[in-house]
Amino acid sequence: MTIYEVAAKAGVSASTVSRVFNGVKVSPELIPLVRQAAQELDFTPNQSARSLRTRTSDVIGLIVADIENPFFTSLARGVEDTARAAGYSVMLGNSDEEESKEREYLDVALSQRLAGVIIAPATDHSDVSTLLAQNCPVVAVDRTLADADVDSVIVNNAAGGRAATDVLLQQGFRRIACVVGPSSTQTADDRARGWHDAMTKFDPTFDADAYLMHASNHVPGGREAFGLLLALPEPPDAIFVGHNLMAIGVLEALVETGRTPYEFGVSVFGDLPFVGLVPPGIHLISLPARELGEMAARVLLERIAGDTQPPRTIVLGTPWHPRLIGAPRSA
Amino acid sequence: MTIYEVAAKAGVSASTVSRVFNGVKVSPELIPLVRQAAQELDFTPNQSARSLRTRTSDVIGLIVADIENPFFTSLARGVEDTARAAGYSVMLGNSDEEESKEREYLDVALSQRLAGVIIAPATDHSDVSTLLAQNCPVVAVDRTLADADVDSVIVNNAAGGRAATDVLLQQGFRRIACVVGPSSTQTADDRARGWHDAMTKFDPTFDADAYLMHASNHVPGGREAFGLLLALPEPPDAIFVGHNLMAIGVLEALVETGRTPYEFGVSVFGDLPFVGLVPPGIHLISLPARELGEMAARVLLERIAGDTQPPRTIVLGTPWHPRLIGAPRSA
DNA sequence: GTGAAAGCGCTAACAA
DNA sequence: TTGTTAGCGCTTTCAC
16 A cells, blocks of 8 residues: 555545645645545555655653663653644654663664664763764653763752662661662762761761662662661661662561661652552652653654754753651551 | 675675675675675665565564553563664554554554564554564564454463462451452453452352452552452451552552551562562562563564464463462561 | 676656 | 656566
């Protein structure tokens, strides 16, 4: 089924059919004719041909680090809904935090000549220059890109770490440990820095190094980190966890040792999926995952539409408001 | 950057460049020449042109009902990994259980001339005939398609319902309620049927109708259903929940009423995300979500490769083995 | 084994 | 306003 067969059936030229399908002005009486013919022939425009000719496409790429993490699913949902509303589809790639997989997806985006790409970069020096060189706009989300001059949509991680630590200090906890993702990843370092600032501001003699743990961004990572912390000569009396999945691991381990978050303080930067089953007493700072996705998509769509202002960094979510799950401590 | 510029730089014809990039036989000495030239020019083959010419594409579509449900994320992960290993990319669509959104994504798949589509249908009469008419293979996953003659990769839901009910009967529970998704959806009905069979086989006088609840496939749905069941003149002493998210809602409500799964039996068909925080005593039947995705992708890839055997229905996961979370009842 | 040439289905000048 | 025509970048006969 091509535009020519539709044209023949409708008794017009191919250009007229093309015009009808692209909303270009055409005598009103021809429109139903063409639509009718297209309908009867089950005609669907061939996007490959269209893309080839126009050098555009209505597909955007989304590359996330872990599609099984609810944070990224919500983010993806935000991107998808926003893109869909604007007539774009989403190609999803999962980098698994691996640069090589990420590279593969960037190459796919390039060869598909996607309209644009939203990426939660696996590293802060991920290379998107090939895309930029082809005028394929890129927006970084959740993390920034050090080597590329692109828009970023992020949250203030340091402030989050600080807020999550402060709420534990207010509760009277004093030896507050910190568990975040692998060191030298941006979000992990920033969150740890926030914690560090809050602790040393409160108590300049606090031996921060002893209570900072880096672990892998998964449930077992949190579990292990918790074990190591408890084994310390002077174990912490509370913990700030900078990642949702690790928090699950920490909480599992905490519950197993018979402790509760009322005795052993817990604050988390990130949302806990299905929070209803989480032991009460923890302090949560919600990350606007969906909004990050929506905003990233909105910025990308503007770029696709031709926006040429200098790249911006958009920070969402601050100021942070910790939320207590369950009843206050006294209860 | 086109194939012609690469050809010029390498001192060969465009056809030779094309051959090199497609692994067609060429004098060995030309290959490095061409690759070198391509490299220097940052050449990336234009897939739109390729698709237009060859009428193929290396992108497959995946349409799921709820990307925020861990079941579908695992499934998506299975699809993605399998597809990627075979050199295919995945376009993801979220139907939100809505036929209209599903239709949109099917149309996108059609106009993009995707290589194939894996769909977890929103309804059992979702219409994929347009795709089939264009020789775009379709594989149904998790649910079957009544009106289309396509491959399906599913689980035995009735057997799952039966197994989940039997384990509660063995524990001594007798008034076992059933909560599943909206009635007249296939998976919900099948799971309920399994429960019904198990109950009436055990006790032919059991008043099944009174204890069957349909709710929406979300956390609040499970919560509400649980409330209604408790309000019954003769409340159940146990519950079989046929959906992972609803199970979360049921468990939240259960915990709030101060009950435990040891006194009030709970069995679930489906995986509970981050199961470590779930109250002990529940019986779980794991769904092979990832494997469903992998198998669906494998079947689809075979179809894309030209497999023409009659459509098959592949059933995964049976026999079911309920798993107890936490210690046995006596403990 | 390699190149020249045609054409996949569409859009965009340009001409009428 | 509508049609004619050329060409987007690639693959693939068909000659050589």
